Amino acid sequence: MDVIEAAGVKRRYGAGFEAVRGVSFSVREGEIFALLGTNGAGKTSTVELLEGLAPPSGGRVRVLGMDPYTDRERVRPRTGVMLQEGGFPSELTVTETARMWAGCTSGARQVGEALGRVGLTGRREKVRVKQLSGGERRRLDLALALIGQPEVLFLDEPTTGLDAEGRRETWDLVRALRAEGTTVLLTTHYLEEAEELADRLAIMRSGRIVAAGTAAEVTSARPSRIRFTLPEGVGPERLPLSVRAAVDGRKAEIRTERLQETLTELLLWARELGVGLHGLDARSASLEEAFLDIARADTENGADGADGAGTDRTAHDGVEVSA
Numbered sequence: 168m169d170v171i172e173a174a175g176v177k178r179r180y181g182a183g184f185e186a187v188r189g190v191s192f193s194v195r196e197g198e199i200f201a202l203l204g205t206n207g208a209g210k211t212s213t214v215e216l217l218e219g220l221a222p223p224s225g226g227r228v229r230v231l232g233m234d235p236y237t238d239r240e241r242v243r244p245r246t247g248v249m250l251q252e253g254g255f256p257s258e259l260t261v262t263e264t265a266r267m268w269a270g271c272t273s274g275a276r277q278v279g280e281a282l283g284r285v286g287l288t289g290r291r292e293k294v295r296v297k298q299l300s301g302g303e304r305r306r307l308d309l310a311l312a313l314i315g316q317p318e319v320l321f322l323d324e325p326t327t328g329l330d331a332e333g334r335r336e337t338w339d340l341v342r343a344l345r346a347e348g349t350t351v352l353l354t355t356h357y358l359e360e361a362e363e364l365a366d367r368l369a370i371m372r373s374g375r376i377v378a379a380g381t382a383a384e385v386t387s388a389r390p391s392r393i394r395f396t397l398p399e400g401v402g403p404e405r406l407p408l409s410v411r412a413a414v415d416g417r418k419a420e421i422r423t424e425r426l427q428e429t430l431t432e433l434l435l436w437a438r439e440l441g442v443g444l445h446g447l448d449a450r451s452a453s454l455e456e457a458f459l460d461i462a463r464a465d466t467e468n469g470a471d472g473a474d475g476a477g478t479d480r481t482a483h484d485g486v487e488v489s490a
């Protein structure tokens with residue numbers, strides 16, 4: 168069942184700027200879905216519509232089958248929201264803040280349990296909110312989002328400001344929540360986070376989704392890369408006929424959609440010639456590369472960049488050698 172649905176969603180601020188320009192995706196029950204994108208791509212603007220904070224200016228959003236804006240009273244108790252910046256009364260302690268929140272929430276968890284799940288225990292329970300570190304505040308934000316035992320959790324950049332250990336602990340917690348059946352929509356700037364956590368993801372640019380699917384699907388549309396140093400005395404024209412390499416000085420880079428075949432051909436060629444390929448490095452496209460391609464297309468095309476998932480660059484700076 169689709170727990171979260173966005174169909175052709177638009178969001179216009181005032182009479183002018185359209186920050187979300189027809190976004191469609193759905194999140195199934197018990198799935199973790201990540202929204203990625205450059206700064207200002209429209210992630211928060213989209214998630215806020217699903218949280219019921221504003222109505223869309225076009226299209227349709229549904230959460231648990233209901234309109235989160237007009238049906239807010241029924242949807243809100245079943246969802247947990249971690250905003251990018253939670254505003255808490257700064258004089259209250261961690262436990263007092265969580266108690267206050269639990270008091271406003273139906274079917275709340277034990278305060279101690281919620282704080283325990285994010286690691287805010289012992290000494291930290293008695294610390295005033297204003298004295299918390301940035302990472303501890305993010306944990307408190309998350310604990311409050313969990314207090315109502317939500318079926319759907321919206322996490323806007325949940326690990327920004329956390330150290331490496333805190334980030335891993337949060338990932339473990341989000342995975343544990345999924346195992347309990349919680350549906351999670353998160354935004355993040357950490358590609359590793361999306362790769363680690365998300366069952367599916369979408370990359371936004373200038374208010375539109377420009378790539379979507381599993382991390383493997385998004386990256387498989389990108390070419391793999393092989394790099395090596397051309398052996399002394401061997402010019403690029405001697406490379407095998409079907410290998411297209413960009414050569415800059417002695418550094419060669421090949422982009423290929425058929426990594427195994429191209430690599431085999433290159434290695435057989437090197438063996439036949441009796442030369443070593445120093446610095447040889449072959450790798451499949453990463454989510455980071457896919458993302459950077461998309462971000463670059465944004466800069467190249469301006470804020471209203473063309474649709475499509477980025478440009479294909481086989482030989483940009485160097486000399487292209489092909490047969």
Ligand SMILES: Nc1ncnc2c1ncn2[C@@H]1O[C@H](COP(=O)(O)OP(=O)(O)OP(=O)(O)O)[C@@H](O)[C@H]1O
Nearest residue numbers: 180181184186204205206207208209210211212213
């Ligand atoms: N209330 C508002 N009025 C006018 N423009 C707004 C408003 N809120 C956001 N915007 C603009 O909408 C665009 C999308 O913003 P949004 O916060 O959704 O992006 P984002 O993808 O979440 O970015 P980030 O990664 O930086 O958090 C930005 O250009 C932003 O300046």
